[in-house]
């Protein structure tokens with residue numbers, strides 16, 4: 001897991017790091033402006049939007065398709081920037097986030113806010129002009145949900161923060177579909193439900209080994225409030241619920257054998273990784289004695305799970321249909 005933009009190791013990152021944006025906040029590099037958009041996280045968010053668009057019965061033209069993807073990318077990134085603007089106080093406390101552009105002192109908070117609002121509005125207006133009001137409305141709502149409802153309210157007030165807040169990250173498949181079709185249907189709603197139910201085991205696996213950080217910042221994440229043992233159980237419970245819901249597309253006749261096989265195997269994998277987290281060697285409070293190795297594996301697996309599940313759906317509906 002990376003605390004910075006995630007671009008640091010690549011030649012592209014070294015190149016971007018050399019590009020200084022003159023006259024803006026002194027030391028801000030282009031790399032920092034990109035980091036504010038949480039590029040690694042939104043890569044998977046955008047992929048789920050692409051999947052929602054591509055599994056729809058009708059495809060947009062290539063230019064419109066590219067605009068749809070760009071708008072989801074910019075809108076999700078802008079929401080991430082609102083999050084980094086608002087969370088600058090707690091990001092400065094947590095080790096994982098201390099090096100971000102705002103707590104690192106490389107970008108002024110007010111610049112981040114202006115940047116985030118301009119990108120948010122631009123992404124929504126462009127999507128509206130290029131497609132329709134439904135898609136643009138869902139994008140606007142997701143940005144609001146992540147940037148305001150989750151970040152400014154839920155994150156600091158309840159241990160169910162990411163369960164409810166997870167809705168924000170689950171909307172992109174619906175945006176992709178709606179942008180193409182102008183309406184919604186069963187499949188994009190099921191894709192929403194899949195990402196929604198995937199978010200708790202995704203995040204709680206990470207939160208088990210980032211618990212100290214959240215505790216020091218006073219954020220009521222589940223392991224901080226209810227302890228590690230409770231969180232381990234919740235991860236397993238959600239992998240079972242997710243497993244059931246991931247098979248709904250097969251049950252309602254929205255896809256064929258290929259997706260069913262992929263989903264079943266991926267579900268068994270997630271349950272296996274969840275059970276490893278549950279049965280990790282622990283002290284009497286449920287804290288890991290193995291440096292949370294199983295939780296780290298479960299977090300990594302969660303990323304692969306969602307990517308390959310939606311790949312399976314794409315192959316099933318696009319190539320094998």
Ligand code: HEM
Nearest residue numbers: 001002003006040041044045048162165166169170199203
């Ligand atoms: C409320 C919902 C969510 C929370 C609280 C959450 C939290 C996190 C956190 C704290 C990280 C570590 C990021 C870092 O170190 O900078 C992370 C990583 C990641 N998340 Fe999530 N996440 C959520 C939803 C999602 C969604 C919906 C997606 C995509 C569909 C996603 C995709 C990713 C990816 C790809 C990474 C890995 C980034 C890397 O490799 O550095 N997350 N998530």
Ligand SMILES: CC(C)=CCC/C(C)=C/CC/C(C)=C/COP(=O)(O)OP(=O)(O)O
Nearest residue numbers: 041045075076079080083142143146168169
């Ligand atoms: C279309 C649209 C607007 C989609 C939004 C997608 C999106 C960016 C979802 C949230 C993912 C995420 C990184 C949450 C972490 O928040 P955090 O603040 O708890 O994590 P942090 O501690 O790393 O900042």
